[in-house]
Amino acid sequence: MVLLTFRLKVKNAETGATVEMELDGDNSVDEMIESAATFWNKDMGAYVLRKGKKVLRGGSTLKDAGVMAEDVLELIPDPEGG
Amino acid sequence: MPGAVDQDTFDRSRRVRWLDLDAIFRTRVLMIGAGALGNEVGKCLALSGFRRVTVVDMDHVVGSNLNRCLFFTQEDARTGSKKAEVVARGIMDISPDARARAVVGRLEDLPGSFYDGFDIVLGCLDNIAARIHANSHAYHAGRPYIDGGMEGFIGRVMVCLPPDGPCIQCGMNRSHAKVANMRFSCTGEGVVFHEPRLAAEITTTSLVSAVMVRECLKIASGRKDMTLRNTFYYDGQRNVAEEMEVPLDPRCPNHPPQVLQVSENHIMSGSVQ
Numbered sequence: 035m036v037l038l039t040f041r042l043k044v045k046n047a048e049t050g051a052t053v054e055m056e057l058d059g060d061n062s063v064d065e066m067i068e069s070a071a072t073f074w075n076k077d078m079g080a081y082v083l084r085k086g087k088k089v090l091r092g093g094s095t096l097k098d099a100g101v102m103a104e105d106v107l108e109l110i111p112d113p114e115g116g
Numbered sequence: 117m118p119g120a121v122d123q124d125t126f127d128r129s130r131r132v133r134w135l136d137l138d139a140i141f142r143t144r145v146l147m148i149g150a151g152a153l154g155n156e157v158g159k160c161l162a163l164s165g166f167r168r169v170t171v172v173d174m175d176h177v178v179g180s181n182l183n184r185c186l187f188f189t190q191e192d193a194r195t196g197s198k199k200a201e202v203v204a205r206g207i208m209d210i211s212p213d214a215r216a217r218a219v220v221g222r223l224e225d226l227p228g229s230f231y232d233g234f235d236i237v238l239g240c241l242d243n244i245a246a247r248i249h250a251n252s253h254a255y256h257a258g259r260p261y262i263d264g265g266m267e268g269f270i271g272r273v274m275v276c277l278p279p280d281g282p283c284i285q286c287g288m289n290r291s292h293a294k295v296a297n298m299r300f301s302c303t304g305e306g307v308v309f310h311e312p313r314l315a316a317e318i319t320t321t322s323l324v325s326a327v328m329v330r331e332c333l334k335i336a337s338g339r340k341d342m343t344l345r346n347t348f349y350y351d352g353q354r355n356v357a358e359e360m361e362v363p364l365d366p367r368c369p370n371h372p373p374q375v376l377q378v379s380e381n382h383i384m385s386g387s388v389q
Contacts, residue, residue, distance in 0.1 A: 047351070047354075063289065064289050064290040064291075067289060067290070067291055068290070068291070071291070078294065078295060079267075079291070079295060080244065080288070080289075080291050080292040080295060081289075081291045082287065082289065082291075084360060087346075087358070087359065087360050087361050088360070088361045088363065089287050089347070089360055089361065089362045089363070091286075091289070091363065091365055092288065092289020092290055092291075092292075093289070093365075093367065110349070111267060111270060112265070112272065112287075112288075112291075112292065113265040113266045113267035113268075113270045113271060113272050114242070114243065114244055114247070114265050114267065114292075114295070115152075115242050115265065115266055115267045115314075115315075115316050116149050116151050116152065116153040116154070116239075116240050116241045116242040116264065116265060116266065116316070
């Protein structure tokens with residue numbers, strides 16, 4: 035099986051910082067959220083990843099989510115307090 | 117001498133042509149959670165004309181609630197008043213025509229049929245597990261569910277319209293699952309304490325609750341065509357307010373195959389129901 039590796043950027047919505055990540059299409063959105071949250075030492079909590087105006091489904095692979103090379107995704111906290 | 121216009125409490129509301137005040141007066145609203153968000157939502161519901169409101173919450177008032185909860189007083193904190201009762205009373209103080217009912221107890225202990233007695237469900241909750249519970253019960257009862265969430269200066273509102281709209285759970289992922297059973301508790305009693313990243317903040321609370329009740333007004337007035345279809349996201353630090361799309365997740369347990377079939381048929385036929 036050939037896995038296509040590509041680079042993309044993830045932006046930290048809270049700070050504006052970005053990180054470049056090298057992934058393959060079979061990586062999941064969940065994995066990417068965890069990697070980015072770990073990289074920025076985020077507090078434990080709920081986060082979502084979005085591409086443009088669309089929230090990406092956690093269990094999807096990047097390929098199925100329509101993520102492509104050079105995309106800029108954004109990691110945003112999902113506020114759960116009330 | 118004031119004229120008739122000045123004597124009518126809802127004169128200004130009547131000037132908004134799409135508002136159906138009679139329907140709003142009759143709408144049975146279930147408000148789950150009577151914390152910071154519940155206080156503000158309760159206030160907006162009462163002032164907007166909602167008269168049949170049931171408030172559910174198991175918690176009691178503590179001193180640290182007082183910087184963001186309109187209806188709570190020092191006396192409530194001293195005596196440990198039940199939040200649901202204080203908010204229900206506050207709604208009736210604002211609106212003498214309102215019949216607000218308090219249910220003091222755990223959301224999870226309510227029977228599934230409980231939701232059948234309401235027209236709209238508002239989630240003013242402080243944890244993911246309760247959101248999942250309220251969302252699924254409202255969805256399966258066929259009731260619109262409006263959920264608000266906030267953290268510091270960040271807020272979110274999502275409107276879930278069964279049978280074919282996406283629901284709260286569609287937008288969740290593994291990070292939600294990890295904290296699903298940890299309450300963002302004010303009192304820390306009987307729960308696994310999960311420290312929020314930031315405490316609730318009143319200006320964000322006010323904005324989120326206003327959007328929630330505005331969407332409630334649209335649904336009660338029969339104007340689902342105007343309702344927020346996606347998630348409203350607000351970041352008060354960056355001065356950003358925008359809509360984000362949460363696609364329906366075919367693996368979400370709230371959307372069995374027959375529902376997805378209905379959804380596809382609606383899309384095919386161009387229905388906007």
